[in-house]
Amino acid sequence: MVKIIMHGCCGHMGQVISDLVEKDANAEIVAGIDVTDKGNTSYQVFTDIHECKTEADVLIDFSSAKAADALLDYCVERNLPVVLCTTGLSEEQLAKVEETAKKIPVLKSANMSLGINTLMKLIQDAAKVLATAGFDMEIVEKHHRLKLDAPSGTALALADSLNEAMDNQYHYVYDRSQRRQQRDDKEIGISAVRGGTIVGEHEVIFAGTDEVIEFKHTAYSKAIFGKGAIEAAKFLAGKPAGRYDMADVIEG
Numbered sequence: 001m002v003k004i005i006m007h008g009c010c011g012h013m014g015q016v017i018s019d020l021v022e023k024d025a026n027a028e029i030v031a032g033i034d035v036t037d038k039g040n041t042s043y044q045v046f047t048d049i050h051e052c053k054t055e056a057d058v059l060i061d062f063s064s065a066k067a068a069d070a071l072l073d074y075c076v077e078r079n080l081p082v083v084l085c086t087t088g089l090s091e092e093q094l095a096k097v098e099e100t101a102k103k104i105p106v107l108k109s110a111n112m113s114l115g116i117n118t119l120m121k122l123i124q125d126a127a128k129v130l131a132t133a134g135f136d137m138e139i140v141e142k143h144h145r146l147k148l149d150a151p152s153g154t155a156l157a158l159a160d161s162l163n164e165a166m167d168n169q170y171h172y173v174y175d176r177s178q179r180r181q182q183r184d185d186k187e188i189g190i191s192a193v194r195g196g197t198i199v200g201e202h203e204v205i206f207a208g209t210d211e212v213i214e215f216k217h218t219a220y221s222k223a224i225f226g227k228g229a230i231e232a233a234k235f236l237a238g239k240p241a242g243r244y245d246m247a248d249v250i251e252g
């Protein structure tokens with residue numbers, strides 16, 4: 001039985017995970033942490049992270065980038081493995097994640113779904129053929145109106161996959177509104193749409209002369225992220241310090 005502290009427990013993903021864990025005989029949420037206790041959990045909620053001293057095997061985080069520094073310090077102090085799912089971290093925070101992973105197990109992934117993690121591999125093979133043949137690469141992501149960060153962490157991770165497959169020769173363009181020139185060969189354009197209750201859509205477009213190939217992933221519910229995060233928590237508990245990602249969980 002894996003004992004979990006849920007960071008961001010009162011938010012949308014915190015609630016999805018709480019519901020999934022209720023039905024899971026091999027996992028239990030032993031405490032929650034959030035800025036305010038919204039009264040929507042069945043377990044104790046701490047509004048000051050340092051007051052949460054509950055014994056646990058792992059912490060799952062779906063909160064806010066603003067919380068990342070204090071969270072990483074807390075997990076190091078407590079020697080607590082952390083599944084880091086929050087997106088929109090700054091370059092400095094991403095560097096801190098890498099430093100933290102030298103001390104404790106850290107699994108960071110912008111997208112916990114099996115589909116997106118499979119897509120990340122598929123597009124690398126496509127890029128090696130199509131981008132090498134001169135196809136342009138663009139990413140379009142769509143999310144709900146409540147999302148704070150843009151572009152999505154997943155869009156950036158998809159761009160990183162493409163770039164890695166192409167020996168990191170590409171750069172990212174987020175906004176062409178001030179441009180009065182053609183795109184260059186080595187750019188990956190990333191566009192963000194926000195509206196309504198869209199759970200999450202990601203399109204990777206390879207556009208060549210007279211032909212286009214599109215890869216698309218659609219999330220129809222947040223449960224796909226929740227299930228992945230719980231699997232990741234079970235995987236990470238008891239592991240040595242290091243940097244892990246969803247590929248480690250999926251490949252076993």
Ligand SMILES: NC(=O)C1=CN([C@@H]2O[C@H](COP(=O)(O)OP(=O)(O)OC[C@H]3O[C@@H](n4cnc5c(N)ncnc54)[C@H](OP(=O)(O)O)[C@@H]3O)[C@@H](O)[C@H]2O)C=CC1
Binds near residue numbers: 013033036063064085
């Ligand atoms: N990796 C993945 O697969 C996925 C990642 N995400 C990411 O997870 C994050 C959360 O998403 P979501 O659940 O939809 O967002 P919500 O805003 O619904 O939930 C976040 C929760 O964290 C709370 N919170 C804010 N600041 C802090 C803090 N300093 N300490 C503790 N808790 C805090 C919020 O409180 P309050 O409401 O008062 O601000 C809220 O209760 C986002 O970054 C999102 O992009 C989302 C889905 C999938």
Ligand SMILES: O=C(O)C1=N[C@H](C(=O)O)C[C@H](O)C1
Binds near residue numbers: 148152153199201
């Ligand atoms: O905020 C969300 O909702 C999501 N955020 C993640 C991201 O930024 O990629 C993952 C998912 O698409 C939902």
